Amino acid sequence: MLVLTAPVIYSMIIPAIILDLFIYIYQNICFPVYGIEKVDRSHYIAFDRHKLSYLNSIQKINCTYCSYFNGLIAYVREVASRTEKYWCPIKHSIRKKGLHKRHKEFFEYGDESFVNDKRNNVGG
Numbered sequence: 001m002l003v004l005t006a007p008v009i010y011s012m013i014i015p016a017i018i019l020d021l022f023i024y025i026y027q028n029i030c031f032p033v034y035g036i037e038k039v040d041r042s043h044y045i046a047f048d049r050h051k052l053s054y055l056n057s058i059q060k061i062n063c064t065y066c067s068y069f070n071g072l073i074a075y076v077r078e079v080a081s082r083t084e085k086y087w088c089p090i091k092h093s094i095r096k097k098g099l100h101k102r103h104k105e106f107f108e109y110g111d112e113s114f115v116n117d118k119r120n121n122v123g124g
Contacts, residue, residue: 010065020072027079034086039078045071090114 024041031038049055049063081100089106107114 012069013065016069016072019076023076023079031082036082036086039075039082041075044075044078 027036027038030036045068047064047067049067050060052060052063055063077100081102084100085102085105089102090111091103091106091109093109
C-alpha cells in the first residue's frame, strides 16, 4: 500500500525544482538592488546520506529526496525572512508557530515608529 503513495510524493519534485529556480532568480535580481545579503543555497541543501552503506537503493533515493526538499524549504524560508526583514519587519498581532530567527528583531505590532524609521521608508 505504501508504494501507491510514491507517485504523489515524488510528483512534488516538479514544483520544488520550479520553486528552487524562481527563488534563485528572485534573490539574484532583487537582493542586490535592495542591498540584502544573498542566501548561500549550499548551506541549506546537503546530499550526504546516499553514502551510508547500510541503506539500500530505495532508501538512498528517499533520503536524497528528503534532503533536497527539506533543505530547499529551509533555504526558501531564509530568503523569505530576509525579504520580510527588509520590507515589513512588524510582528504579528497573534503568536504564530515556527517564526524565523529575525522575527524577534521586528517592530511590535501597532508600533507606529516603523513608519518613521529611515530603514523602512521604502515604497511609501
